[in-house]
Amino acid sequence: MKKVLILGASGSIATLVTRNLLDDSRVQLTLLVRHPERLATDIRIDSRVTVVVADVVKDTAQLAAALQGQDLVYANLYGANLKQQGAAVVAAMTAAKVNRIIWISANGIYNEIPGKYGQWNAQMLGSTLTAYAAGAKVIESSRLAYTIVRPAWFSDKDMVSYELTQKGQAFKGTEVSRKSVAAYLTTLILDDSQAIKQSIGISEPDTAGAKPSFY
Numbered sequence: 001m002k003k004v005l006i007l008g009a010s011g012s013i014a015t016l017v018t019r020n021l022l023d024d025s026r027v028q029l030t031l032l033v034r035h036p037e038r039l040a041t042d043i044r045i046d047s048r049v050t051v052v053v054a055d056v057v058k059d060t061a062q063l064a065a066a067l068q069g070q071d072l073v074y075a076n077l078y079g080a081n082l083k084q085q086g087a088a089v090v091a092a093m094t095a096a097k098v099n100r101i102i103w104i105s106a107n108g109i110y111n112e113i114p115g116k117y118g119q120w121n122a123q124m125l126g127s128t129l130t131a132y133a134a135g136a137k138v139i140e141s142s143r144l145a146y147t148i149v150r151p152a153w154f155s156d157k158d159m160v161s162y163e164l165t166q167k168g169q170a171f172k173g174t175e176v177s178r179k180s181v182a183a184y185l186t187t188l189i190l191d192d193s194q195a196i197k198q199s200i201g202i203s204e205p206d207t208a209g210a211k212p213s214f215y
Contacts, residue, residue: 004189005030005066005098007056007089008076010038012154013104016182017074018043021189030066032056057081057088067096072192074102074185080127082135090142100145100192102185107150107201109133113171116210121153136199147188147195152176152203153212165201173203175212180204 004021006014009031021027022043032052033039045051054062056077067073073093077085086103093101107113108121109132122129139146150171157177162184165172184202188194207213 001028002026002190003028003030003069003071005032005070005073006076007032007073008078009033009051010035010040011076011078013151013178013181013185014074014076015040015043016178017076017185017189020182020186022048024190027190030070032063032066056092057084060088060092063088063092064096067092067098070096070098072100072102072189073098074189076104077135080131082131083138086135086138090138090144093144094142101139102147102149102188102192103136103139104185105136105148105150105199106132107152107171107203109136109150110167110199112165112167112169112201117174117208118171120211140199145196147197148199149181149185149188150199150201151181152201152207153215154178154181155204155212155214157204161204162202163205165203167199167201169201171201171203173205173207174209175207175214176202176204 010033028048030050036053052066056063136148152173153175155175155177160180160183162180
């Protein structure tokens with residue numbers, strides 16, 4: 001049984017990933033949330049799913065307890081204090097001797113987006129982009145076996161189609177479906193030997209432009 005701790009489990013991408021993982025009987029999930037009422041109603045709490053109500057910064061004891069025996073952490077966190085959240089997660093994982101983490105960030109944290117879309121993205125995200133960059137830096141500076149995933153802007157297209165770029169390469173595309181990001185994350189979780197110590201950009205092919213199609 002593979003034991004996975006999902007931080008920020010009520011988010012839209014985390015919900016899709018949870019549904020994907022529940023299709024695999026070899027996976028056992030711990031869902032850490034601040035607001036359990038926001039969990040999708042179709043996710044049943046049973047022998048394979050445990051819910052922990054905690055804030056990763058404020059509730060260090062609950063985070064430490066949730067980490068015991070886990071094989072992997074998937075962090076789908078958000079907020080102005082992502083640097084502090086990252087530091088709390090790294091410290092807790094190090095203490096619990098859990099080494100593998102998949103950390104969701106955002107496109108543009110390295111100024112890796114060329115042209116008008118890069119300018120639009122930075123303007124739209126503003127201080128949020130700064131927070132994502134600070135959180136990612138904490139993860140990259142740790143000794144953890146991390147994968148950082150940097151999605152383009154989310155669409156609700158009912159499709160799985162994506163292309164990947166590495167840190168140091170120009171980011172491609174302006175948008176990506178939530179289903180595509182969830183599919184890639186599910187692949188990383190089920191085969192966690194992939195993309196170790198890498199920061200991966202993900203977008204839908206052939207979506208280059210000045211901004212996403214839905215703006």
